[in-house]
Amino acid sequence: MLGGTEFVGRAVVEAALGRGWEVTVFHRGRHEPPPGVGVLHGDRTAEGGLKALSGPDLAPWDAVVDTWSGAPTAVRDSARLLADRAGRYVYVSSGSVYAFPAAPGRGEDRPVVEGSPDDGGDVDYARAKRGGELAATDAFGERALLVRAGLILGPWENIGRLPWWLNRVARGGEILAPGPPGLELQYIDVRDLADWTLDAAEAGLHGPYGLVSPPGHTTMRELMETMVRVTGADAELRWADPDFLTRAGVEPWTELPVWVPPGGDLYDTLHRSDVTKALAAGLRCRPFAETAAGTWEWLCSLGGEAPLRPDRPRHGLAPEREAELLRSLAG
Structure with a gap:
């Protein structure tokens, strides 16, 4: 596991350990990995930072999982180094690689953005993920699996969407x-x-798979009411229609995480993807109640404060901004 101490990487490590698999985590040492893993340290962005992955005493790995979202050169260099030492390379990519806007109801056949495995430095998120896909595929060919994830929620979230809510x-x-x-x-x-x-990875799947729940797996009502139940809060939901929020200048996705108004290109892109291919390959999606409960339990174990990635924007309405909107909504 390249990374393996935060959010997606940590979830993959925990799941692998739960299966009794032997796991090696390669990371920079900034966060503690789950107990029970082998540990290798290195910085993929530094000269000679992959040295720990090339030791002569290291046994080959059946699979490598990589969640990198920075410069594709880091994926390129890792994949090239491991091409003869690992059976498969799983790159956790993103639905952001699809060109915007995406027509609703389309799957992995959608057009993708430009990218290059040789991109370094400051490239936007979509191009970085596409470059990472190309880097993994160039090195591993049909041994590369590209997991194009949609909106990811759950325990260990360090983006701040569901934790904020x-x-x-x-x-x-x-x-x-x-x-x-x-x-x-x-x-x-x-x-x-x-x-x-x-x-x-165990089944030997390769190529791109869009990974997100089927459309309508949950709704805003279920999301909001479930969080009230899970937290046990004395709360009153005041529903605001999209026109009111748009006129008020509320930023979808960031000021109100997860939510975007219906009917537009952004909504179709984020919440109307076809996932037939992943479902046919065994994707199972738990109900939102389990996602909310698991995330709340994890948050409470941390005292309520989730660790946030410094390279991502902060999510959620400021309290004074919400109060202003509620007053306006009440007329």
Whole structure:
């Protein structure tokens, strides 16, 4: 496991350990990996940073899982180094590699953005992930599996979407709930992503797979009401229709995480993807109640404060901004 101490990487490691697999984690040493793994240290961005992966005493690995989202050269160099030492290379990519806007109901045949395995330095997220895909495929060919994940939620989340919502709901009171309540959502629980990824690697699957729940796996109503139940909050949901939120200048996705107004290109891209291929390959998606409960339990174990990646924007409405919107909503 390249990484393996945070969010997706950690979920994959935990799932592999739960199967009794032997796991080696290669990371920079900034965070503690789960107990029970072998540990190798190195910095993929530094000169000679992969040295620990090339020792003569290292046994070959059946599979490598890589979640890197920075410069594709890091994936390129790792994949080239491991091409003769690992059976398969699993690169956790993103649905962001698809060209925007994406027509609703399309799967892995959608056009993708440009990218290069030789991209270094500052490239945007979509191009970085596409470059990582090309790097993995160039080195491993049909031994490369590309996991194009959609919105990922669940324990260990270091982006701050579901943790923000859970903490906001836990504070109680009147809560601005973005509507319509029946708005259908797609996401993938990180534990379901991990389980499917390990199953797919073991089965020898290759090429791209879009990984997210079927459209309508949950709704905004279920998401909001479930969080109220899970946290036990004394909360009142005040539903606001999309037109009100748009007129008020609320930023979808960031100020109100997960939510985007229906009917536009962004909604179709994020919440109307076809996942027939992954479902046929065994994808199972747990109900949102389990995702919310697992994330809340993890948050409580940390005292309510989730660790956040410094390279991602902060999510959620400021309290004073929410209060202003609630007053406006009340007329």
